[in-house]
Amino acid sequence: MSSEVTAWGKWDCTRCGQRDISGRDKRCPSCGDPREQHELDAMRPPDDFDAAAITAPDELSLAHDGPDWSCRYCGSNNRASAPTCESCGGGRDGTPPPPAPEPAARSSWLRRLLSHPRRWIAGVLLALVALIAWCTIDHEFAGKVVGLRWTHTTTLQR
Ligand SMILES: [Zn+2]
Numbered sequence: 001m002s003s004e005v006t007a008w009g010k011w012d013c014t015r016c017g018q019r020d021i022s023g024r025d026k027r028c029p030s031c032g033d034p035r036e037q038h039e040l041d042a043m044r045p046p047d048d049f050d051a052a053a054i055t056a057p058d059e060l061s062l063a064h065d066g067p068d069w070s071c072r073y074c075g076s077n078n079r080a081s082a083p084t085c086e087s088c089g090g091g092r093d094g095t096p097p098p099p100a101p102e103p104a105a106r107s108s109w110l111r112r113l114l115s116h117p118r119r120w121i122a123g124v125l126l127a128l129v130a131l132i133a134w135c136t137i138d139h140e141f142a143g144k145v146v147g148l149r150w151t152h153t154t155t156l157q158r
C-alpha cells in the first residue's frame with residue numbers, strides 16, 4: 001500500500017540566514033524579505049513529510065500547480081499558474097509591469113475647479129446672495145391644527 005503526501009518544502013533566507021522556513025511562507029518570518037527566485041530554486045523537501053503535509057484543499061491545489069515564482073520587479077511570490085505578477089503586473093517571462101495609472105485621475109474635477117478660482121468664487125457669491133434673498137422674503141408654511149382645547153369657567157351667582 002502506498003500513499004502520496006504533498007508537503008511544504010523548506011527554504012533558507014539568504015538575507016538574514018534564517019533556515020528551514022516553511023514553503024507556506026512567501027516571506028522570511030525573521031526579516032520580512034520576500035522569497036527570491038534563487039531561494040525558490042534551492043527549496044528542499046522537508047525532513048518530516050508527515051509534519052509538513054498539506055491538507056487544506058486550497059493549499060493542495062496551490063501546491064499541485066507547481067512551485068511559486070518570484071517577481072523580478074517587486075519580489076512578490078506568485079503561484080505557478082499565474083502568468084503575471086499579482087502585485088505589479090510584471091510578466092513571469094520578464095515582461096515589465098504596465099505603467100501605474102495616473103493617481104490624480106479621481107480628483108480631476110477638483111483640480112479643474114481649483115485651477116479656475118474666479119469661477120468658483122463667483123459661484124460661492126451667487127449661492128450666498130441666493131441664501132440671503134431666501135431668508136429675507138416671507139415664507140408661508142402649510143400647517144394643520146392637530147389639537148384644540150380650552151377651558152370655560154362659569155361662575156354661577158347664587
Ligand atoms: Zn530573512
Ligand SMILES: [Zn+2]
Nearest residue numbers: 071074085088
Ligand atoms: Zn511584481
